[in-house]
Amino acid sequence: MTVLTAARPLDALADFPAIPAGWAYLDTAATAQKPQAVIDAIARGYDSAYATVHRGVYQRSADMTLAYEAARRRVAEFIGAAAPEECVFVRGATEGINLVAQSWAATNLRPGDRIMLSLLEHHSNIVPWQMVAERTGAVIDVAPLTSDHAIDLDAMAAMLTPQHKLVALAHVSNVTGAILDARRAADLAHGVGAKLLLDGCQAVPRLTVDVAALGCDFYVFSGHKLYGPTGIGVLWARGELLAAMPPWQGGGAMIDKVSFAGTSYAPPPARFEAGTPHIVGALGLHAAIDYVEAIGLDAIHAHESALVAAAREALSGFNSVTLYGPENSAGIVSFAIEGVHPHDIGTILDEAKVAIRAGHHCAQPLMDALGIPATARASFGVYNGPADVEALARGIERVTRIFG
Ligand code: PMP
DSSP states (O other), rough: OOOOOOOOOOEEEEEOOOOOOOEEEOOOTOOOOOOHHHHHHHHHTTTOOOOOSSOOOOOOHHHHHHHHHHHHHHHHHHHTTTTTGEEEEEESSSHHHHHHIIIIIHHHHTTTTTTEEETTTTGGGHHHHHHHHHHTOOOEEEBBBTTTTTTTTTHHHHHHHEEEEEEEEEEEOOOOOOOOOHHHHHHHHTTTOOOEEEEEETTTTTTTTOOOHOOOSSEEGGGGTTTTTTTTTEEEEEEHHHOOOSSOOSSTSSEEEOOOOOEEEEEEEGGGGSSSSHHHHHHHHHHHHHHHHHHHHHHHHHHHHHHHHHHHHHHTTEEEEEEHHHHHHHHEEEEEETTTTTHHHHHHHHHHHHHHHHOOOHHHHHHHHHSSSOOOEEEEEEOOOOHHHHHHHHHHHHHHHHHO
């Protein structure tokens, strides 16, 4: 069995109380475990600090408002936004994409306009566009993949036309781990006058993200994949785009003045945050960003890349294993074993205390293109180390023995 030699251990495991000794948690691409610092921030938020935001005239509420807005500033700094007001708190990437679809796209797309997606998109970066295409008469195109299951930007370049108003792509694929050349994607999109939305769900926990350097127009991510809480995520959009977008949900907190004669709306980001927000979620996200930045995204990427290299090497030692995705995938290894359903792989690995994901990973068009119903997927985080790769390889050895 291959033994990992190249990883630079981060020694972060001790920060995660929910990972017992001997459990190889390899499902971070679905959701990350939480460090104590995040758990503490959430507990403090609901303990002595708890109050609503934006409305209270009493001190506790004013303090909580400051903390909530400090979280927004932290997000802005983390992703290189020009201003905190460009960062809208949403429930997660799914809600962020739906917001852009129902607000920006629904008002900007005309019959015959085109939206460019790719074959490897998560359903949350497909279905909202299908819904808005149906509503507006826009048409969806799908960029193909390279032989190692990354988005084929050469092919996409040849498909783009002035009718394309939006290109929406995963920054990092949740199935193949392929990293998009986002800068090139932005140049291609802008070359035909289209906007670029990046789904940063899998990128933000693994790569340094600077939206200004990437050159995109919209960027979305979920807090829970970044070691933060569920129910909180971020939509970033260029200030001038957000300023021109109509609200998509009405209610408290998003208004300027309400009367039965008519209502005027608050400027962004409040215009897009109707109702009482996930206040403590924002505080947890703030703590999660502090946590990953203290380690450093470059160190996290190097660590996960070494684990991916070791896992790919170990798995390629089994004749019956097919690996998907590029060699340099970011923290994610998808694979199949001939004659074994991925769910059986997952169940046998679970008996060996190795937690992986098995399924279509909310990417059914990609599974169809690969000609398989599902894959097994091991994905890494800051808490993983060489022992987890070895446990995975031992588990796969057992699977191949059982299925002979
Ligand atoms: N896009 C990608 C690439 C993802 O991996 C996920 C989560 N699996 C999503 C979007 C949706 O994220 P959420 O369910 O947190 O909204």
